[in-house]
Amino acid sequence: MIQLFVCDLPHIKYKYTAENILFMTALTQITDSVWGYYVEEIIGHISIIKLKEGLLFIDSSFNPKISAKVRAKAEEIVGLPANYHVITHHHFDHAFGSQVFSDCEIISSKATSELLKKRDFTIWGKNTLEMLEKEQPDFKLVSPAILFENEYRIQDDNLTICIKQLDGHTLGSSIIHVPEEKIVVTGDLMCSVPIVLPFYGDSSGDIYQWIKALEEIALLSPEIIIPGHGEITNIKRIEEQKKHVMKCINWMEEFIENKGTLNELESIDDYPQVEKVPDMESFVKISKERLYYEIKRKKEIEI
């Protein structure tokens, strides 16, 4: 059996393995106060934090049917009602199930809420929205009621929930840090195996800010990281991801300095990749093009 969980810490009572992660039908407890549900369809996570009076859910996947199932299961297992819902960023695979938490305090950065309101989605977001609006007549996008800039904190009896806006992946991208349990939920500021390539194709993203965001996450010295996608990981992965993003930036800066064009970019195959990921060509293509425009714009401003 392949051990997917790279953290080997005494306070982690339940470990993910390839088997239970892919076929998990129940919630998995990660630390004393944090549970995770692995959403197979998006290789992503819904995370749950147990507070004194109720539960805090982080992200909701792409479908209210999934988040409803996870909410019911968590309430049953932990024995507390859902009280809060935090949206890390506006992308469909994190925010489209959020209506299930309409009776809770829904929290997001102001920027995330504005992008949701503007329906400023990627191609996959637009397609999913169309599908959901057709299939589920009561589907709606939520408007978070608690909006913050920079940071928002919830102080519970023995637990501090620090929600920090770091931007980078998208404008408004936020992480959730629980210092007492040395755990950080990163949204898509971090991805992990098997989704080793972070997506930097969002029109509101900022690749240079992303590097700073990764450095800020490292400064928190987390022992456990629940990434936006892929296996639960640890601080070592931050450095790997930073290196990869830097490699992409350096490659693209050089490509633009050598007067490379967008057409040439399509056919070039020495673009840095951690490994070839099947069925992710459009994901890489959109990321690459966006990076091209972003760096080109930056260079024009510098001139």
Ligand SMILES: [Zn+2]
């Ligand atoms: Zn995502």
